[in-house]
Amino acid sequence: MVKQLHLAVMEEARNRWDQLTKPPGSLGKLEEIGIRLAGIQGTVFPSVERRAVVVMCGDHGVTAEGVSAFPSEVTGLMMQNFAGGKAGVNVLARQMGADVHVVDVGSRCEVEIPGVLRKKIKSGTDNLAVGPAMTRDEALAALEVGRETARNLSADGVQVIALGEMGIGNTTPSSAIAAVLTGHPLAELVGRGTGIDENTLSLKGQVIQRALDVNQPNPQDALDVLAKVGGLEIAGLAGVVLGAAEAGTAVLVDGVIAAAAALTAYRMEPAVGAYLFASHLSQEPAHRVMLAAMELSPLLQLEMRLGEGTGAVLAMPLLEAATRLVREMATFADLGL
Numbered sequence: 502m503v504k505q506l507h508l509a510v511m512e513e514a515r516n517r518w519d520q521l522t523k524p525p526g527s528l529g530k531l532e533e534i535g536i537r538l539a540g541i542q543g544t545v546f547p548s549v550e551r552r553a554v555v556v557m558c559g560d561h562g563v564t565a566e567g568v569s570a571f572p573s574e575v576t577g578l579m580m581q582n583f584a585g586g587k588a589g590v591n592v593l594a595r596q597m598g599a600d601v602h603v604v605d606v607g608s609r610c611e612v613e614i615p616g617v618l619r620k621k622i623k624s625g626t627d628n629l630a631v632g633p634a635m636t637r638d639e640a641l642a643a644l645e646v647g648r649e650t651a652r653n654l655s656a657d658g659v660q661v662i663a664l665g666e667m668g669i670g671n672t673t674p675s676s677a678i679a680a681v682l683t684g685h686p687l688a689e690l691v692g693r694g695t696g697i698d699e700n701t702l703s704l705k706g707q708v709i710q711r712a713l714d715v716n717q718p719n720p721q722d723a724l725d726v727l728a729k730v731g732g733l734e735i736a737g738l739a740g741v742v743l744g745a746a747e748a749g750t751a752v753l754v755d756g757v758i759a760a761a762a763a764l765t766a767y768r769m770e771p772a773v774g775a776y777l778f779a780s781h782l783s784q785e786p787a788h789r790v791m792l793a794a795m796e797l798s799p800l801l802q803l804e805m806r807l808g809e810g811t812g813a814v815l816a817m818p819l820l821e822a823a824t825r826l827v828r829e830m831a832t833f834a835d836l837g838l
């Protein structure tokens with residue numbers, strides 16, 4: 502169960518922000534962040550000192566259709582890279598003081614990688630262009646992996662969890678999920694992912710349209726959408742969102758894949774929305790549409806399109822800034838006003 506935010510504490514926090522030595526509202530989104538964190542943690546003086554990024558990894562049968570600029574093998578190679586601390590997200594997580602947790606919920610990589618938590622539900626999804634990517638039970642099992650991961654991190658004292666992922670081909674299911682759950686025209690939701698050319702972009706749109714025609718996912722049933730046109734790491738991240746919100750932990754949504762996962766969780770349990778923060782605006786067109794569907798406003802715009810949780814980790818200091826301002830700024834009363 503996801504609890505409602507502490508409304509009385511939020512009211513108290515709003516009052517405090519208004520008493521700080523600045524014109525009311527002048528710290529913009531930082532004020533909203535501070536007030537919402539107060540509501541999440543049940544204190545006017547919240548903390549995001551304990552931070553983690555969960556990188557869920559999975560492979561995709563749909564790569565057989567040629568929808569990515571890179572082969573599936575890159576997923577496993579990047580898992581080794583994460584474990585070695587040398588991927589983009591590792592560098593940024595070190596700078597921002599976040600622990601990196603890499604979870605293999607469904608890659609095709611069969612070798613054991615020290616430092617990668619092995620929770621494989623299956624070795625990659627089936628090709629969603631010809632049938633369901635997963636069974637409902639497989640999607641539920643992947644959700645549970647994420648939920649348990651978030652529950653454990655929260656029990657360990659982590660106060661904010663960033664959503665990271667790795668899975669060659671995963672912008673394809675992300676756009677499919679966006680199309681079904683937002684009802685937006687598919688043509689406006691397909692992007693270049695790892696950097697595909699014009700012809701491949703057009704092919705990718707056709708592949709996703711075929712996936713929707715063949716699977717007929719039910720927009721009223723987010724689990725059906727997730728199983729039929731989603732991915733194992735997307736399901737894992739949706740589980741992280743549910744588990745974090747259930748534990749009262751804030752979540753930083755990353756790019757388009759993380760947003761597809763968050764939107765899926767949001768449709769399963771709308772109360773998770775209050776726990777979500779959007780880090781940045783990705784170059785992928787489906788990102789903006791999905792964030793809007795969750796009424797989230799991105800903090801950064803850096804023309805990023807990497808994933809892994811890189812944007813989400815970059816936004817952690819902004820959450821910290823909100824917590825410091827409310828704690829350290831003087832009030833008008835302090836000034837004798």
Ligand SMILES: Cc1cc2ncn([C@H]3O[C@H](COP(=O)(O)O)[C@@H](O)[C@H]3O)c2cc1C
Nearest residue numbers: 569571666667668669670671672694695808
């Ligand atoms: C070396 C490398 C590192 C990455 N890290 C994240 N992604 C990102 O790109 C992939 C999605 O794009 P598409 O759908 O076009 O395959 C995902 O793995 C995503 O995390 C990467 C991609 C590559 C190639």
Ligand SMILES: O=C(O)c1cccnc1
Nearest residue numbers: 694756757783806807808
């Ligand atoms: O928005 C993202 O996070 C993204 C975009 C392209 C490829 N991989 C990730």
